[in-house]
Amino acid sequence: MAHTIDTEVFQAFSTYATIVILKMMLMAPLTAYFRITRKAFANFEDTMGKTTEEKKKTVRVNEDVERVRRCHQNDLENIIPFVVIGLLYALTGPDLSIALLHFRLFVGSRFVHTVAYVMVLPQPSRALSWMVGMVITFSMAYRVLTTVLLL
Amino acid sequence: MAHTIDTEVFQAFSTYATIVILKMMLMAPLTAYFRITRKAFANFEDTMGKTTEEKKKTVRVNEDVERVRRCHQNDLENIIPFVVIGLLYALTGPDLSIALLHFRLFVGSRFVHTVAYVMVLPQPSRALSWMVGMVITFSMAYRVLTTVLLL
Amino acid sequence: MAHTIDTEVFQAFSTYATIVILKMMLMAPLTAYFRITRKAFANFEDTMGKTTEEKKKTVRVNEDVERVRRCHQNDLENIIPFVVIGLLYALTGPDLSIALLHFRLFVGSRFVHTVAYVMVLPQPSRALSWMVGMVITFSMAYRVLTTVLLL
Numbered sequence: 001m002a003h004t005i006d007t008e009v010f011q012a013f014s015t016y017a018t019i020v021i022l023k024m025m026l027m028a029p030l031t032a033y034f035r036i037t038r039k040a041f042a043n044f045e046d047t048m049g050k051t052t053e054e055k056k057k058t059v060r061v062n063e064d065v066e067r068v069r070r071c072h073q074n075d076l077e078n079i080i081p082f083v084v085i086g087l088l089y090a091l092t093g094p095d096l097s098i099a100l101l102h103f104r105l106f107v108g109s110r111f112v113h114t115v116a117y118v119m120v121l122p123q124p125s126r127a128l129s130w131m132v133g134m135v136i137t138f139s140m141a142y143r144v145l146t147t148v149l150l151l
Numbered sequence: 152m153a154h155t156i157d158t159e160v161f162q163a164f165s166t167y168a169t170i171v172i173l174k175m176m177l178m179a180p181l182t183a184y185f186r187i188t189r190k191a192f193a194n195f196e197d198t199m200g201k202t203t204e205e206k207k208k209t210v211r212v213n214e215d216v217e218r219v220r221r222c223h224q225n226d227l228e229n230i231i232p233f234v235v236i237g238l239l240y241a242l243t244g245p246d247l248s249i250a251l252l253h254f255r256l257f258v259g260s261r262f263v264h265t266v267a268y269v270m271v272l273p274q275p276s277r278a279l280s281w282m283v284g285m286v287i288t289f290s291m292a293y294r295v296l297t298t299v300l301l302l
Numbered sequence: 303m304a305h306t307i308d309t310e311v312f313q314a315f316s317t318y319a320t321i322v323i324l325k326m327m328l329m330a331p332l333t334a335y336f337r338i339t340r341k342a343f344a345n346f347e348d349t350m351g352k353t354t355e356e357k358k359k360t361v362r363v364n365e366d367v368e369r370v371r372r373c374h375q376n377d378l379e380n381i382i383p384f385v386v387i388g389l390l391y392a393l394t395g396p397d398l399s400i401a402l403l404h405f406r407l408f409v410g411s412r413f414v415h416t417v418a419y420v421m422v423l424p425q426p427s428r429a430l431s432w433m434v435g436m437v438i439t440f441s442m443a444y445r446v447l448t449t450v451l452l453l
């Protein structure tokens with residue numbers, strides 16, 4: 001596994017990992033946007049309004065906000081495993097074309113997943129995009145385990 | 152910290168990190184299994200039922216589903232710190248036997264934690280397994296900080 | 303990107319990443335502290351009390367507990383992207399002084415964020431500390447993408 005950190009595969013991994021992490025981070029401003037437009041805040045000190053009474057009423061749960069938060073949570077549960085296993089995978093020295101196929105499919109699937117979740121596209125669009133991401137990560141994990149297995 | 156990425160310690164880390172991340176990822180299908188058998192969904196478009204009325208009733212919170220979700224969340228909060236600090240720890244060049252002890256105990260403790268959480272084993276089984284994982288990660292963090300400290 | 307894993311930048315990254323991950327992990331004992339003092343537990347097997355009736359009453363949601371949990375969640379959503387992008391950034395070989403500026407500002411901003419969240423400091427203290435962290439991570443992501451871009 002030596003001397004592979006300067007390879008094109010590692011550069012490709014760095015590129016796609018950064019892009020998909022940035023996508024995940026953008027869920028936070030999106031949540032803020034929905035909290036403000038739907039007037040549904042999690043903390044009293046975040047609320048906007050003239051009177052205390054008005055402010056208190058906006059500390060509440062809103063379904064549109066919760067939807068974005070579930071999408072963000074799903075990103076955490078899927079993108080971070082991709083980044084961890086993808087890093088180890090890149091260090092096993094796979095073919096560039098095969099590695100690119102993995103990275104592109106994963107990142108593409110997560111963009112589709114976000115659009116399907118936030119825009120409430122009919123199923124199985126969201127389920128399928130989620131599954132593509134899972135399969136890609138499992139495929140990379142399989143290569144890592146078969147290459148470096150040391151228990 | 153140079154030239155250690157091709158060591159046996161790094162291979163051991165790659166193996167155990169991949170295994171424990173895969174374990175974490177399997178919480179998602181487990182959540183789906185409980186959502187379907189308990190008929191408790193988070194999104195209207197995920198529901199199954201003949202009429203809209205029937206579907207609406209299955210958008211609800213179920214305690215068994217929430218339990219698996221809390222377990223998944225606990226994995227995120229503990230396994231990801233292990234992976235990050237474990238990677239840096241592996242690069243400090245520890246003894247293989249000591250590193251293996253850390254990795255095996257951590258991964259073992261997280262499997263026990265999941266069984267204790269999902270099967271509702273009496274406390275302190277879950278608390279102890281969680282604490283073992285925390286102590287292991289702190290132990291690795293201690294070595295990282297004492298080896299490479301540059302503030 | 304070769305031969306940079308033994309640099310001072312990587313040592314600085316290892317130090318700050320470990321510190322900020324430890325900070326994140328300490329949110330778990332803090333949550334436990336609030337759960338015990340507020341007598342608000344998530345699982346029946348965690349409760350303390352003499353009778354089953356008393357125990358059942360302590361399986362409940364408490365605002366102070368939820369506040370710490372939201373702070374922990376915000377850490378997951380921001381610190382993990384910092385660690386991933388910071389690792390790739392450290393491998394691009396930036397100037398040590400500029401890298402240290404990024405790492406120190408980020409870690410400092412997250413400590414301020416935690417204090418502002420848990421102590422309920424008036425806004426915009428929490429919003430600003432969160433934004434500093436986001437900008438730092440975006441700045442590192444910009445360097446990663448402009449240095450290694452391979453799509």
